[in-house]
Amino acid sequence: xxxxxxxxxxxxxxxxxxxxxxxxxxxxxxxxxxxxxxxxxxxxxxxxxxxxxxxxxxxxxxxxxxxxxxxxxxxxxxxxxxxxxxxxxxxxxxxxxxxxxxxxxxxxxxxxxxxxxxxxxxxxxxxxxxxxxxxxxxxxxxxxxxxxxxxxxxxxxxxxxxxxxxxxxxxxxxxxxxxxxxxxxxxxxxxxxxxxxxxxxxxxxxxxxxxxxxxxxxxxxxxxxxxxxxxxxxxxxxxxxxxxxxxxxxxxxxxxxxxxxxxxxxxxxxxxxxxxxxxxxxxxxxxxxxxxxxxxxxxxxxxxxxxxxxxxxxxxxxxxxxxxxxxxxxxxxxxxxxxxxxxxxxxxxxxxxxxxxx
Numbered sequence: 001x002x003x004x005x006x007x008x009x010x011x012x013x014x015x016x017x018x019x020x021x022x023x024x025x026x027x028x029x030x031x032x033x034x035x036x037x038x039x040x041x042x043x044x045x046x047x048x049x050x051x052x053x054x055x056x057x058x059x060x061x062x063x064x065x066x067x068x069x070x071x072x073x074x075x076x077x078x079x080x081x082x083x084x085x086x087x088x089x090x091x092x093x094x095x096x097x098x099x100x101x102x103x104x105x106x107x108x109x110x111x112x113x114x115x116x117x118x119x120x121x122x123x124x125x126x127x128x129x130x131x132x133x134x135x136x137x138x139x140x141x142x143x144x145x146x147x148x149x150x151x152x153x154x155x156x157x158x159x160x161x162x163x164x165x166x167x168x169x170x171x172x173x174x175x176x177x178x179x180x181x182x183x184x185x186x187x188x189x190x191x192x193x194x195x196x197x198x199x200x201x202x203x204x205x206x207x208x209x210x211x212x213x214x215x216x217x218x219x220x221x222x223x224x225x226x227x228x229x230x231x232x233x234x235x236x237x238x239x240x241x242x243x244x245x246x247x248x249x250x251x252x253x254x255x256x257x258x259x260x261x262x263x264x265x266x267x268x269x270x271x272x273x274x275x276x277x278x279x280x281x282x283x284x285x286x287x288x289x290x291x292x293x294x295x296x297x298x299x300x301x302x303x304x305x306x307x308x309x310x311x312x313x314x315x316x317x318x319x320x321x322x323x324x325x326x327x328x329x330x331x332x333x334x335x336x337x338x339x340x341x342x343x344x345x346x347x348x349x350x351x352x353x354x355x356x357x358x
Contacts, residue, residue, distance in 0.1 A: 001170075001333045008032050009189045009336070010168040013179040016102060016110055018071025018161040019088040019214045025067040029188060029211050036195050044221050047211040048229065049195065054206040059352050061205040062231035062312065063195075063343070064222060064301050065188040065238070066215030069181035070325050072140075072162035074103065077151065081144030082116070085162060086135065089216030093133050095326045100165035103142060105155040112165055113142040164327035175257075175333040182321040182329040184215070187237035190319060190336055194343040204351040205233070215301055219268065222301035226308040233275070233313050233355050235346055236302045237339070239331070240293075240318030254320045256332045259289030260339040261318040268299030269306060272313035274358050279315050279342075282349055288341050291320075313358045317342055 008028075017025035022045045029047055033039055037052035047067070070089030077083055083103070097117050102110035117138050120128065140162065144150035151157070168179035177186075191209055198207075210225045240263070244255035254261045262279055264271060283290040302314035319339045322330040 001175075001337070005189070005193055006170055008192065009177065009186065010170070010179070012185040012189050013168040013181050015185075016104070016161070016163040017067055017069055017181065018073070018163050019068040019216045021071070021104070021161040022067045022213045025185070025188070026211065029067065029192065032192050033195070036199060042224065042228070044224060045213045046221055046225050048225070049209040051195065051198075051207045053200065053202060054208070056206065058204065058206045059232035059355055060229060061207045061347065061350055062226075062229060062234040062305065063191050063207060063209040064212055064225070064234060064236045064305065065191045065210075066184045066213065066301065067188055067211040068213050068216050069163065069183070069185070070216050072101070074156065074158055074160045074162065076158060077147045077156060078139065079147050081146045081150045082139035082141050083113070083150070083156065085138075085140055088161070090325055091135075092326050093135060095323075096135070096138060097133070099327045101140060101162050101327075102165045103140060103156065103162050104160045106157045106160070107155050109155075110163070111142060111154060113140040113162070115139075116141045166327055170333075177331045177333065179329060180327060182319075182331045183239035183241075183324040184237065186239045186319045186321065186331050186336060190339045190343065191237045193340045194347065197340065197344055198347055203347055204349075205347075207347060212301060219299065219301045219304040222304045223308055226305050226312070230309060231305065231312040233350060233358070234302070234305045235343060236300055236305065236314055236316045237343070238300055238316055238318040239321040239324060241298070241324040242320040242322040244320075245322060253291060253293035254318065255291065256320050256322060256330070257334045258291050258320070259335060260342055261291040261293050261320060263293045263295050263316050263318065266295035266298040266300065268303035269314070271302055271315045272306065272358060275313045275315050278354065279346060282345055283342060286341070286345050288345065289338050290342060313355075
């Protein structure tokens, strides 16, 4: 992986961007998107990238990747100076206690804290036997000793976002990336990389890429982006939960180093079947490794893109992410590259004639 691409992934991953507070992520994306064409941004922090090669006369291919990450929001300050918090998105609660986090304060600074629960030393026998791992029983400890100190010295206030305190690391020897927010910053990076590779190239469709916000709270803001650009067809980029470390081998559908995952369905959407088959057949012709899945859970922006306005056929290209929705994730450079190649191939082969067959 070249240095520019790796730096882009690192900057996107490290940027704090809990749902509703994606400003820092959008700032990073703007830097890398600037050479690609005209940029627009709405009050929800959705970022639109219009390729400079667009003509305005062709069908619109929408690329979507969400810029937010699962995070938390400060609910209140307890008398002892610890902070009650609520989730922004769906978390693996079992993995939260003792995690390092960053809390934004009233000065706009992200200060360190630790997610804590009652120490084992003070638990009753019943609590030890059945520990209640629920966010209601956790706090964020920033080191304050009173509510007054938390407010006056640490400048804590209600409604501020919290993100994991995790820094990106690339293991070049094994081609592995470690960090936070790979759902969906790895998808954002792949989308931007595909656009860079197509810079200066004429394509069968006009391409408008969107970094959409608040997806971890449901496919809500993609409803806004669809009405803004009126796509004819869409590719949704995602960081998808890998299942290769706990699933029986025959049932693994999203493994590391096997290529991007194209899902036939999840609980939010059935991806356009003929379009899905077109993508899988294209991958076979181009010898690009891909995976397929039928998901029992999950959801993504394809759900709202397909059902808004007159509907735009949508598929999902998901880069496998181990331990998504936790404070530490693992992903592979191999899968990132295969996803970029796949999106490039789709951009080259989605034609007005092909769209009419769907």
